[in-house]
Amino acid sequence: MLPRKGKCNQAEAARESNPEFIRLRRRHSAVESAINALEAHGLDRCPDHGIDGFKRYVALAVLGRNLHRLGAILLERDAAAEERGRRRAA
Numbered sequence: 001m002l003p004r005k006g007k008c009n010q011a012e013a014a015r016e017s018n019p020e021f022i023r024l025r026r027r028h029s030a031v032e033s034a035i036n037a038l039e040a041h042g043l044d045r046c047p048d049h050g051i052d053g054f055k056r057y058v059a060l061a062v063l064g065r066n067l068h069r070l071g072a073i074l075l076e077r078d079a080a081a082e083e084r085g086r087r088r089a090a
């Protein structure tokens with residue numbers, strides 16, 4: 001759902017001004033961000049062979065990324081609770 005480069009004809013302009021196209025285009029950057037995060041956490045090369053190995057490798061990478069994200073959320077929650085505790089003590 002990316003717009004074409006260069007000048008658009010009327011049909012392309014109508015397609016790109018469609019609300020569904022705009023919604024999907026905005027979601028594309030989130031997908032690119034998720035792919036970059038996976039690559040940064042080791043999914044840049046797959047040492048397993050075959051489609052089954054690739055699927056297993058991707059599933060483990062996604063699981064690892066989710067665990068990493070959950071850990072960050074828990075750390076933020078703990079920091080916020082600690083800050084509230086400091087405010088009460090002060």
